[in-house]
Amino acid sequence: MKQGVDLGFKLAMLTIACLLFLAASATWIAPHDPEKAQPQLRLKDPSYEYPLGTDHLGRCIFSRIVFGIRISLFIGIAVVLFSSLIGMVLGVAAGYFGGVVDETIMRVVDAFLSFPSIFLALAVIGFLGSGIANLMLSLILVDWTGYARLVRSTVLALKGKEFLEAAKSLGASDLYIMSRHILPNILPSLLVMATLSVGYVILGAASLSFLGLGVQPPTPEWGAMMNDARPFLRTHPLVMIFPGIAITTVVLAFNLLGEGIRVQLDPKFRAESSYGYEK
């Protein structure tokens, strides 16, 4: 099992490294312009010239998938950075100050958690309009609550520990204690959650784009590509299948990476593996 996680972790790192490389060098690797329509070449089967075939407008699917990595990684990482930052600041404040601050922040968290996440994202886009900026805003509004809760409970667990008392008695300011003593203790669990989140955010972005409410055409985004493929499902199922494989690969890689980091950081798992298994 431990070996399984280790193998998965290595595979995930390799996959993500490959994805980053592909995203950075998409311009050189993609054989065609991802947005160039060629009506005479529509819905061609995979060939040497078009490795994954062409879509309903004659655009190269392989090139679109390669360029799609950029969009998905950008949305996933940017949304997670913003929402974890918001969640961290509010979570530390709630846990550290307690009282009214805590009550207020946590009731807001509860209110946001009262909406099923995708419906909240849908409502934000429904009122504010579709497009990549509102898509990211909607995903941030859904994502930040998890970090706030996690950070708050970690801070509460740290409260009253001797090293914090010591820092306080030496005259350290609240800000100093929070940034120098509390933050380093929060980062490991935050890192695990953030890594796992990147996968879910990418999945959410793809779902909303699939509904036509996220990234707008002709930008190559995987969910939007699958939306385009709907009318041709009967005759050209491959056009639907390829972008799905891309999404699954990326999300799987981030999930494995998150699990891997969790195992690396959690001494409980490490101890477990040295005992071996009873069965």
Add this chain to the structure above:
Amino acid sequence: MLSFLLRRLLLLLPVLLLVSIISFSLFYLSPGDPAEVLLTGPQGPPDPKAVEEFRAREGFNDPAPVMYVRWLSKVVRGDLGYSFTSGEKVSDAVFSSFLPTLRLSLISLFISLLISIPMGILSAVRRGSAIDGLGLSLSLLGVSVPNFWLAYLLIILFALRLDILPVAGYGDGGDIEHMILPALTLGISAAAVTGRMMRTSMLEVMEQDYIVAARARGLTERSVVLRHALRNALLPVVTMVGLNFTYLLNGSAVVETVFAWPGIGSLMTRSIYCRDFPVILGCMLFLSLLTISLNLLTDVCYRYCNPRLIHETGS
């Protein structure tokens, strides 16, 4: 128990108030003029005079807090207004679309438990084996696959290649034929989550003293697992059914659209496409109320099933 319930209910008041503020703010912040959207008919852009008159009559010219209070006082009386597009009462539209969603969710829930409970037991009992590895890999894959893609894979296989099930639709009042594929899609996604939970819970129980005691009494492994461990391990999984239901609701937003299932997910997306603001607001409020109730129910169930908790926290 009663004081716990009362305290929980009291805590809900500020949350409900915040939910209404968030919903109203989104509505208020939306670009464009709802009056103009509403009065734009097939004849083209509306008469500016009519728009102005409408705004005055409906109170769209008032400051935001006044609009909010007026809106809220209607909402608490159950008046969610009328749909911009169909003219139907929003509460009727939301309720009538919720029934198909409920049917689909219940069947999906059943499917997910049918897959995840045996999978979780097997994984936990044969911990570290190939079966456990397979179970964990499958559940990891299950949470990584976009559910709308899974839906299309099932459509391609069962509806287009094998041609044994309909591609989409509600059929004759949501008959079983039309329900299988959407329910399977949602069920598989949910099973991935529940399966892991079942495994963890089972592993925890298997380390308890009473399992050692049962083994020491010479009971067969089968009896230890099924009679002693399973009953206790099921507890957290069953109490989490409420949470599962929320997970299924989330999935339904996209899956219902794929299968043209006339549930609340389809209603929501359709209302967004035609900017039917009252219906979007109605869906939001209804779903948040549902989620809040489910969470409360989960908490109460959990306490009811674990009397130990009451003594520990001294509530």
